[in-house]
Amino acid sequence: MKVLMKGNEALSEAAIRAGATLYFGYPITPQNEIGEYMSRRLPTIPGGAYIQAETEVASINMVYGAVSTGRRAMTSSSSPGISLMMEGISYLAGAELPAVVVSIMRGGPGLGNINPEQADYFQATKGGGHGSYRMIVLAPASVQEMTDLTVLAFDLADKYRNPAMVIADGNLGQMMEPVELKDSYPNNYDHSDWALTGAKGRKGHTITSIYLDADEMEDYIHKLYRKYGEIERVETRHEEFLTDDADVVIVAYGIVSRVVRSAVELLRAEGIKAGMVRPITLWPYPKAVLRKLADTAKFFLACEMSMGQMVEDVQLSVEGRRPVYFYGRSGGNVPTPAEVVAAVKQRM
Amino acid sequence: MKVLMKGNEALSEAAIRAGATLYFGYPITPQNEIGEYMSRRLPTIPGGAYIQAETEVASINMVYGAVSTGRRAMTSSSSPGISLMMEGISYLAGAELPAVVVSIMRGGPGLGNINPEQADYFQATKGGGHGSYRMIVLAPASVQEMTDLTVLAFDLADKYRNPAMVIADGNLGQMMEPVELKDSYPNNYDHSDWALTGAKGRKGHTITSIYLDADEMEDYIHKLYRKYGEIERVETRHEEFLTDDADVVIVAYGIVSRVVRSAVELLRAEGIKAGMVRPITLWPYPKAVLRKLADTAKFFLACEMSMGQMVEDVQLSVEGRRPVYFYGRSGGNVPTPAEVVAAVKQRM
Amino acid sequence: MQKVFERPKSLNDRPFHYCPGCGHGIVHRMIAEAIDELGLQDRTVFISPVGCSVFAYWYFETDNVQAAHGRAPAVGTGLKRANPDSIVISYQGDGDLASSGTAEIIHAAARGENFTVIFINNAIYGMTGGQMAPTTLVGQATSTSPYGRDPKFAGYPIHISEMLATLKAPRYIERTSLNNVANLSRTKRAIKKALDMQNKGEGFTFVEVLAPCPTNWGLDPNESIDWMESNMMPEYPLGVYRDVKTAEVKS
Amino acid sequence: MQKVFERPKSLNDRPFHYCPGCGHGIVHRMIAEAIDELGLQDRTVFISPVGCSVFAYWYFETDNVQAAHGRAPAVGTGLKRANPDSIVISYQGDGDLASSGTAEIIHAAARGENFTVIFINNAIYGMTGGQMAPTTLVGQATSTSPYGRDPKFAGYPIHISEMLATLKAPRYIERTSLNNVANLSRTKRAIKKALDMQNKGEGFTFVEVLAPCPTNWGLDPNESIDWMESNMMPEYPLGVYRDVKTAEVKS
């Protein structure tokens, strides 16, 4: 049965139904509904806990501790708060811990504003934290996906023992749409070979990210990168819309993809063969799809609510075989279908 | 007159002679000599202060305050500590403040180790912090450059009212080489139209990074990006070595560029026309140079002490016109000339 | 006829953006009066925090800087070390100071930074819509303690003035309230004294002000004052927690 | 003939990597003994901090986790909330706990997290080569206070036990020292008591141990004990700063 829910709340409920009954976070707009929802629900669930952390630095490290036990746990924040988690995210990746971080992006840099933006793409996908590591990044485009991809984030995190992020702009967090939730989502990952549950009848487990020796560290990093390679092969997700015969491929994720879909329809109505690729995983990025479309498309347009971040991944995918253009809005402005249409026509 | 100095100490002395007599930082290997040097020197200089901050989060915000007065100030750290500065760096960019951050990279992710790596490239150049912003990033390759580029970092920071980072691996911080220092470096930037010196005989100045209104914020971001465009046009720096006739262009920065230089010589001795491009500014990146060399070179090899980060900028520069390969070492291992030679030959 | 009370000149004429009955406006005015009375306007750098008072810089006719959430004391350290002649005021809420900026306030106090912190304790996160703060009372319902603050999950309120008083460097620490005329006067006196001490180079000065947030308490301004008196003031005893001259400490 | 003192079984046989005369080894052994005596080995999760004891997990035959610098109390919060049956020990140095992790320790204590913190106060940053810590004494020379800690730049030492004792939730706070036999015994007793209280669900327990770092003090191990007695112990009074049962607090 569909219910009408806010993105932030639907996401929270989905996390709970996926077994994430431990939440650690610090308030920040536009994602406060997540913490508020959790603070209402979790104290009523056996074993559940909502802990309001003292800072975002503490939040992510509480998650580090909680998921070390093998249980599901999450945190959420928005841009400045996510920046404060960069050390912790690097530690999670370095210690191979399956945590889920929800990022509801707002305007930046600095204090910026609380309007929606998509300007934390680089931070999420390239390594806002230190060291060579990768985080799985999922980008919902509807309230329904706020729930589905959150559940998927927990599953992928558990499957690969890797942090996963659900990233959305403030609109997706704040808006209501009809959404269908399952009563519960399976959570059958066996963590008994590494989780910290007390060394009863077994040798102690250790969770760490230090490797003093250069060769040992290098081997470990290579092991991580084999895992990342596997994730790239198996877990890349995207959606295509009218790309089969497209001369113009517009690439957009999250809320912008919805605008672009409207724009594609308008362009088609005018006889312009436009199509859209929507990356669902921002890392791993659907490079192969774009590369293939470069065989037939005349040009690409990356459309973002930033000054141009994902456009680099489009360029890296297309490898110079077709022009890649960029159209973006910032500060909380959402591109309109008409703007996108104009941006396409201007490049024709 | 040349003196033999450690990279970390030479950099510190250069900063002082460039007028940066305010240092705020927190200990972390392999850059402790910077704080230690500053703690010896600054208390003896009028108006100088060494403040050991409680955390790296505090360090960067102390710098934020200090440079708000128009004076020169700096902080330094290494990978996990730099991660903790991401929010602050985004604020510095958002408030257009001329701060210098020194990053002496070590092994990651997580606690990693204290060996040299170059795996914080993405974080420095793409936006480890939130929002659309850019930081000037300078990469020395010798102790001499640890001083010269530090002075340059202060100048560029002042000229553009933008944070600038000097980024080096642990080797460059720890090694001694002969270095020539000037007695002092000019520091003639006029900040009187914005600096916080007390509103005597003028209206108050305000330093902030909030713009509530979407359009206002967007205008402001566009203003920042016009500045960034100017920096890209005017301040991109690189060094070339035997690229004129090069079939193989190896791209490397920092300590690795020295290894690659040796490798190029070995390759030339074997009759292979190799050359090197060394980006000195990592942002802005010397894209045009690489793009031009793609006219003549057969392929490119990015060589880094990471799992492949700068290689993306090489790819973005070359735009698919030639193959771009990658050779990297991690965990504290430094590639040897022989390895680089082998890596080149393997791709021929 | 003579005007015996008017707007201080360190405040411009812009109307405050605060809710009706909010404590921020009252304290802003007092700070401005103290600046005026001590003649500090053209040396003052005012630090706006992240919180409802993030835009305090809209009002103060001084130099202004906006600091990241919780970091005002670090920013103040930088400002003051770079320009010891300036008068630095770090204005912070309880989320900003007692949660996000715990390390920064404690270490600035421990170092004895020569600036003044005005701490607006309204037992809640105003700006973000009424979440629990470290100073929220046990049993107090907020948007993240909907069943009332439960010590099992959220522990007990932190007493910042008492905590800072365990440090040696601070010179002056007082907790006051905005609930009645006597305490309003005490608050004003405390702020002025703190700024005066800073001006004389005494060191770290700190004034905690218990203040109402009618909007997020879900009360009207009048009820808020009552609630403050019957709930906040018993938990947070008013008074001077430190008052020493540098000379006394040195000896 | 009977062995009356031997290696506790919660420690494996690996030799410690610490310098001669370092306090970490002594306290590791005591913790292991307490774990053994209370029968907690197979429920214990030991948190290694960033500091010389970053590799404490090399030794403890329990579950282990290594936490980011200063974040052990946050990690401990996550561990314990996720698994309330576990026994969580957050082992931290003074740089880790009193500087980097100021906010984390204070808020874990304020929430009354039911775990035990062992705080090794050696008044210096051991691992990174002897920089000044928040607990460094006035006048003490370190690699970042080469002229001796000067209150003008670096303020005064922070007294963590006293500071945490301003909070309501902590159940047990004691400061001990490793300087002589009586204090060694007291330290051991305190650690055991803290773990026992945790096991009984009492809440937050905290043992601060004054410990020598001969290497970075530039003294031999013997001189270090003397220095501890004549300099550290006067600054940091030993004793129990809190000892209440939950029942007492509730009433």
Add this chain to the structure above:
Amino acid sequence: MTYEIILAGFGGQGILFLGKMIALAGMIDGKEVSWIPSYGPEMRGGTANCSVVVSDRRIGTPVVTRPNVLVAMNRPSLEKFESTMQPGGHLLINKTLIEIPHTRQDIDVTYLEITGLAGELGNPRMANIVALGGLIGRVGLVSRDAVIEALKKELSGKKAALLDLNLKALDAGQQAALLPA
């Protein structure tokens, strides 16, 4: 058909609830719907508005910038949003609190004593439901049945006692809107 709706007024006038009821009713009608508040910094300023889209087709952005339905519950709302309306759109004005006239000639305007009618029902806080009645009476963007179902859903449990009053308010609004202005 796609209704792109902006509902605007003071904080406390129940604007967000009004929006949610429209969206919920649209959902019950089998339409695609979205709702989003303006969660901006106006919070402290005491104004509130939200965007609702009700459509037969997949919805692009939920943020309405050019509404074809506008409910102005107070004067600042009218001043702020009237000019952004699509030609041919519907504007519902709370005549009780807005003393100035509309200015656009290319739209369909309904003046309703929204707050007044709510006051007559004994509870000025019912204004939002009166407005909802007005909307279905005049614009018909969602069905009356669906609205009633939506109200029943939301006003359950402790709030069930309020249902009757809400239905009365709905009727009052709907009937008033059907009268010639």
Add this chain to the structure above:
Amino acid sequence: MTYEIILAGFGGQGILFLGKMIALAGMIDGKEVSWIPSYGPEMRGGTANCSVVVSDRRIGTPVVTRPNVLVAMNRPSLEKFESTMQPGGHLLINKTLIEIPHTRQDIDVTYLEITGLAGELGNPRMANIVALGGLIGRVGLVSRDAVIEALKKELSGKKAALLDLNLKALDAGQQAALLPA
């Protein structure tokens, strides 16, 4: 010619200072030089080593992985680094503290009572300078004059009193190295 040198021993044997003196002397000789300590985690373990490069040409990496000059001041150092040496390289062994023999046949080896000679001079902490004498006596990688100038530079001010003893240690090492083994 490029000397790629590893100096290794216990902490406290003055290894880093020895390296610095070689680099400084090389600089005075007009050579390209670099010095880098192994700043790794061994810190707590009590071992210390550093890499020094003295060359006629621009120096690539300062980290020496295949030395052509090795000074082993204690047994663990010999065991750790001997195998990494380039064929034809020079190995200087502190015979006083190392009771095992070298194993490589393709290198040039000098056994010297480094700590012993320093002890004879009344200060075992002079071992590093004895080793430096040994190096210039046997390998000649930097000039004696340059070394003396370097020592004078470093041992100025309060440390000037130590210069004499250092020069004696240098001589002792140099002469001993010139004797047939």
Add this chain to the structure above:
Amino acid sequence: MPMIAINEDRCKGCSLCVRVCPTHVIEMGKHLNAKGFYPAVYTGGKCTACKVCALICPDICIEVFK
């Protein structure tokens, strides 16, 4: 004669001045101001210029005269 002047346009109707005035010469108005609040009004009379209304007014709406 002592008196106060209330800037009604700026008043947010919090009524704190009414709460504290010892002589009860302020009351809440019955008309909305431009901001949508019912502003305080000075009823005249026994004002003593004690200033406490001004001291508590969060929006600095009150000037006091003597």
Add this chain to the structure above:
Amino acid sequence: MPMIAINEDRCKGCSLCVRVCPTHVIEMGKHLNAKGFYPAVYTGGKCTACKVCALICPDICIEVFK
């Protein structure tokens, strides 16, 4: 007869056991151990098995017997 056994290979020569032994039956050795330290040695005799040497030994080198 009470006595102690010192694991000399593990001893780091810190001498803290010597400092605390009330009966002075431990002294520092004159030979280096494999780690390069001069280890403590039990001189035999009046040990009372009071255990304080073991309590302070940072490297758990001492076992006590009774």
